[in-house]
Amino acid sequence: xxxxxxxxxxxxxxxxxxxxxxxxxxxxxxxxxxxxxxxxxxxxxxxxxxxxxxxxxxxxxxxxxxxxxxxxxxxxxxxxxxxxxxxxxxxxxxxxxxxxxxxxxxxxxxxxxxxxxxxxxxxxxxxxxxxxxxxxxxxxxxxxxxxxxxxxxxxxxxxxxxxxxxxxxxxxxxxxxxxxxxxxxxxxxxxxxxxxxxxxxxxxxxxxxxxxxxxxxxxxxxxxxxxxxxxxxxxxxxxxxxxxxxxxxxxxxxxxxxxxxxxxxxxxxx
Amino acid sequence: xxxxxxxxxxxxxxxxxxxxxxxxxxxxxxxxxxxxxxxxxxxxxxxxxxxxxxxxxxxxxxxxxxxxxxxxxxxxxxxxxxxxxxxxxxxxxxxxxxxxxxxxxxxxxxxxxxxxxxxxxxxxxxxxxxxxxxxxxxxxxxxxxxxxxxxxxxxxxxxxxxxxxxxxxxxxxxxxxxxxxxxxxxxxxxxxxxxxxxxxxxxxxxxxxxxxxxxxxxxxxxxxxxxxxxxxxxxxxxxxxxxxxxxxxxxxxxxxxxxxxxxxxxxxxxxxxxxxxxxxxxxxxxxxxxxxxxxxxxxxxxxxxxxxxxxxxxxxxxxxxxxxxxxxxxxxxxxxxxxxxxxxxxxxxxxxxxxxxxxxxxxxxxxxxxxxxxxxxxxxxxxxxxxxxxxxxxxxxxxxxxxxxxxxxxxxxxxxxxxxxxxxxxxxxxxxxxxxxxxxxxxxxxxxxxxxxxxxxxxxxxxxxxxxxxxxxxxxxxxxxxxxxxxxxxxxxxxxxxxxxxxxxxxxxxxxxxxxxxxxxxxxxxxxxxx
Ligand SMILES: Nc1ncnc2c1ncn2[C@@H]1O[C@H](COP(=O)(O)OP(=O)(O)OP(=O)(O)O)[C@@H](O)[C@H]1O
Ligand SMILES: [Mg+2]
Numbered sequence: 001x002x003x004x005x006x007x008x009x010x011x012x013x014x015x016x017x018x019x020x021x022x023x024x025x026x027x028x029x030x031x032x033x034x035x036x037x038x039x040x041x042x043x044x045x046x047x048x049x050x051x052x053x054x055x056x057x058x059x060x061x062x063x064x065x066x067x068x069x070x071x072x073x074x075x076x077x078x079x080x081x082x083x084x085x086x087x088x089x090x091x092x093x094x095x096x097x098x099x100x101x102x103x104x105x106x107x108x109x110x111x112x113x114x115x116x117x118x119x120x121x122x123x124x125x126x127x128x129x130x131x132x133x134x135x136x137x138x139x140x141x142x143x144x145x146x147x148x149x150x151x152x153x154x155x156x157x158x159x160x161x162x163x164x165x166x167x168x169x170x171x172x173x174x175x176x177x178x179x180x181x182x183x184x185x186x187x188x189x190x191x192x193x194x195x196x197x198x199x200x201x202x203x204x205x206x207x208x209x210x211x212x213x214x215x216x217x218x219x220x221x222x223x224x225x226x227x228x229x230x231x232x233x234x235x236x237x238x239x240x241x242x243x244x245x246x247x248x249x250x251x252x253x254x255x256x257x258x259x260x261x262x263x264x265x266x267x268x269x270x
Numbered sequence: 271x272x273x274x275x276x277x278x279x280x281x282x283x284x285x286x287x288x289x290x291x292x293x294x295x296x297x298x299x300x301x302x303x304x305x306x307x308x309x310x311x312x313x314x315x316x317x318x319x320x321x322x323x324x325x326x327x328x329x330x331x332x333x334x335x336x337x338x339x340x341x342x343x344x345x346x347x348x349x350x351x352x353x354x355x356x357x358x359x360x361x362x363x364x365x366x367x368x369x370x371x372x373x374x375x376x377x378x379x380x381x382x383x384x385x386x387x388x389x390x391x392x393x394x395x396x397x398x399x400x401x402x403x404x405x406x407x408x409x410x411x412x413x414x415x416x417x418x419x420x421x422x423x424x425x426x427x428x429x430x431x432x433x434x435x436x437x438x439x440x441x442x443x444x445x446x447x448x449x450x451x452x453x454x455x456x457x458x459x460x461x462x463x464x465x466x467x468x469x470x471x472x473x474x475x476x477x478x479x480x481x482x483x484x485x486x487x488x489x490x491x492x493x494x495x496x497x498x499x500x501x502x503x504x505x506x507x508x509x510x511x512x513x514x515x516x517x518x519x520x521x522x523x524x525x526x527x528x529x530x531x532x533x534x535x536x537x538x539x540x541x542x543x544x545x546x547x548x549x550x551x552x553x554x555x556x557x558x559x560x561x562x563x564x565x566x567x568x569x570x571x572x573x574x575x576x577x578x579x580x581x582x583x584x585x586x587x588x589x590x591x592x593x594x595x596x597x598x599x600x601x602x603x604x605x606x607x608x609x610x611x612x613x614x615x616x617x618x619x620x621x622x623x624x625x626x627x628x629x630x631x632x633x634x635x636x637x638x639x640x641x642x643x644x645x646x647x648x649x650x651x652x653x654x655x656x657x658x659x660x661x662x663x664x665x666x667x668x669x670x671x672x673x674x675x676x677x678x679x680x681x682x683x684x685x686x687x688x689x690x691x692x693x694x695x696x697x698x699x700x701x702x703x704x705x706x707x708x709x710x711x712x713x714x715x716x717x718x719x720x721x722x723x724x725x726x727x728x729x730x731x732x733x734x735x736x737x738x739x740x741x742x743x744x745x746x747x748x749x750x751x752x753x754x755x756x757x758x759x760x761x762x763x764x765x766x767x768x769x770x771x772x773x774x775x776x777x778x779x780x781x782x783x784x785x786x787x788x789x790x791x792x793x794x795x796x797x798x799x800x801x
Binding site: 212216217257258260261262264265269270 | 471472473476478479480481528532578581584
């Protein structure tokens, strides 16, 4: 809260975040935005969900308030709380209240990580009421006309305890984010890491190898983000095999057999 | 699951209090690991072991360990274990029988294959006769022994000790307990660099990473007599690899066992992935068929390397042929194979240049194995002008990582991987080494429909030979390979067409055995051990 005239100043997206559309997600999101429909972005970690929201916020000219959800998060962390200072107690809006009050995109990243009693606070905001009760303060915030809620969700975590309630899920429209097609993913790796297309193509091929092992010893495939890391190391002169080991294979598994198989798969390209 | 122990009371009756208690404790695990039929056999076997009157130990350990064996290898191996244990009763104590059973899950896990497990049980039987005091100490160290040796290696190590300490029982015990220097020395000698079971999982993962599907890998045991393993082969979509490999010293540096395994596995997988239909061997001479196979090996490797460029150097470094090799057709195959695999290989001979140009001429058609057929036929013609004798069994390219190519000629026409599960219910025909052969039990009454027919590649002469081999005395020309009809595969529930073309090579005449007289070599070295 630096400038009093614009409480959302810190959250404005001033430069265009580069985003390579994968399918028709941009138009669909624009339509959802115009209907102020809450949106859920589904997909594995590191496949471009966050980048997409940033890009959309920029495109729509909207501020973006992002919250990384976690288990310890309470409803107050979202909604707000009284703070004690020299003048006594003062209410401070939480990120969700801030976005609802002043009109912003609010992005709850990895919403399943939050406990269910936390997630229910979004319920009144995501149906026709479009309101957020601040119980402690005794206020009902009616959402600004520009407010939209976006959450992300990784269905790969097959954790029953952590799944979202149906009553939560059914409040959202959803966009599926998978790993992009190889040409698209190659382009992204080139743009983000600075390696050339040939090297980026090989990195994508390595990722495809690991993705073949998802559910066969790997919980999750190698993400676009990891490829960008590997590419960034290579762009700095690191030997490709070592870069793949450090950025792809070692982080993704501790299983010695799996590491060996993946290292060997790397050498079929580098 | 659902199966109630008390419902089966009549099968096992009164096993005594201790065994009965262990049975109750093991029942749940057993009913999870065994089919309803397998469960009944399990109870019957427990009963039979009880009726032996060798104390409670064999029964108790069978009840406890059999489910683990079933989980590792399937329930047929449990039946074999029970049979073997019963057969041992007349030769050894209840304590040793119990130990055989107690160590069977270790053997199952380390051997990793039902056929090898059966060979293990047979070997124990031999050892009970040859080194009765050695069996116990050996079993007590089985984990370590099988951690370092293949079954073949273990067997050579054990038989060496049995020979050396035949009558000196204390020395025998020390040898088998790994407490004497000669024992440790022989162990060192027999030790192999890399055991298949130790790398199987990573190989499977590697292949799945590359091609995104499962491949079945199984170990095969080498000839017991030599340290060389068998060549890899593909049968019924199962890739059979040697049970152990040593590191190789190559011109380009050392190749570890694991690297060679990877080259083998990837080559075999390349056949399975890129060969879409069987070649018809009709009317081909053995030389033509073998030459076609050389091109086909190169073709599938080229296709694989197109998808995975790093495979080419993996294979290339295992080629060691040189222009100096020219005595046999196999030498030429090795040079041609190398020329096709390695653009940098310099070989001035026109035949080699011709092989390369034939491959290039058919490159457009390389998606199909017809290309190999055409190129192979043309080159076989040129090779025949060398006027060298051709022996199909000995003359191959010398590349240890390549399978024996039986797969090219013989597999289900409908190349359907969903339906590709290992078959278990057909007659097994194996060509075996001499020792395996002579140590086997024969079934005198068995005919051509026996479960297994083994063939020895060489003539076998009886000990009291009069210059006439068994073949000459009682041999007959074997029937052709069995023809398979479409069958219902219960394992996968899919009807699978079995249009496998029959073997192109004429049935080999060899020494055939079917019998159950216990029949052992009566050479001086093992005389006196007949059971
Ligand atoms: N379509 C895309 N266009 C541009 N960049 C992309 C795209 N997809 C992925 N990226 C790149 O991948 C990186 C990781 O993506 P991002 O952070 O958006 O993942 P995420 O799906 O939000 O992951 P998480 O679930 O872990 O938060 C981005 O920083 C960006 O560089
Ligand atoms: Mg081959």
